[in-house]
Each structure stands twice: as C-alpha cells, then as structure tokens.
Amino acid sequence: xLAALDDxxxxxxxxxxxxxxxxxxxxxxxxxxxxxxANHTADARARLALAYGQLDRARIALPGNDPMDLxxxxxxxxxxxxxxxxxxxxxxx
Numbered sequence: 100x101l102a103a104l105d106d107x108x109x110x111x112x113x114x115x116x117x118x119x120x121x122x123x124x125x126x127x128x129x130x131x132x133x134x135x136x137a138n139h140t141a142d143a144r145a146r147l148a149l150a151y152g153q154l155d156r157a158r159i160a161l162p163g164n165d166p167m168d169l170x171x172x173x174x175x176x177x178x179x180x181x182x183x184x185x186x187x188x189x190x191x192x
Contacts, residue, residue, distance in 0.1 A: 100181040104132055107178035115168050120157040124175065127153060131182065144186050150179060151191050 108128040115121040131146035154172050176192060183190040 100185055101132065101135060103178040104128060104135075104182060107175045108132065111171050111174050111178070114171050117157065117168055120153070120168065120172075123153050124150065124157075128175075135182070135185075140186060143182075144188055147179065147182060147186060147188060150175075155191075 108125060112121055112125045112128065115124070127146055127149045131143060131150060134143035134146055154176055157168070157172060176190075180190045
C-alpha cells in the first residue's frame with residue numbers, strides 16, 4: 100500500500116502539467132503517507148479525503164487543467180484504493 104502511494108507521489112504527481120494541482124497533491128500525499136506510517140487513522144482518513152477532493156477539483160477545473168493530466172490523476176486515484184480499503188473508507192472514482 101505504501102509503495103503504491105510513494106510511487107504515485109514520486110513518479111506520477113511530478114508528471115502533472117498543472118503546477119497548482121501538482122504542488123497541492125504532492126503535499127497532501129506526503130502528509131497521508133506520514134499519517135499512515137504513524138498509525139494515525141483519523142488523520143490519515145482526513146488526508147485521504149483531501150486528496151480525493153483535490154483530484155475532484157482538478158477534474159472539474161478542466162479545461163483550465165491540461166486534459167493530458169487526466170490519465171495521471173486516474174493513476175493517483177487507483178493508488179489511493181488500497182489506502183482507502185485499509186482505512187475502511189469507500190474509494191471514490
């Protein structure tokens with residue numbers, strides 16, 4: 100689970116063309132990873148909700164965001180599925 104999250108943060112997020120989306124997602128995914136490692140379930144759930152919210156806002160902001168970012172945002176969402184499952188949260192798509 101952490102490996103997929105780390106891969107999304109290290110490889111997929113930097114590939115996003117929209118700088119604001121890239122910066123905000125990098126920060127929230129790092130915080131999510133830290134909360135998971137510290138076993139802070141409630142805080143991890145809050146960070147997961149923030150990540151989903153940022154992905155939703157980025158998608159809604161199209162065409163302001165590069166449509167080429169959509170596959171990368173989908174990959175990030177997929178990386179969040181095992182995190183959501185581990186936290187007992189329904190993944191959103």
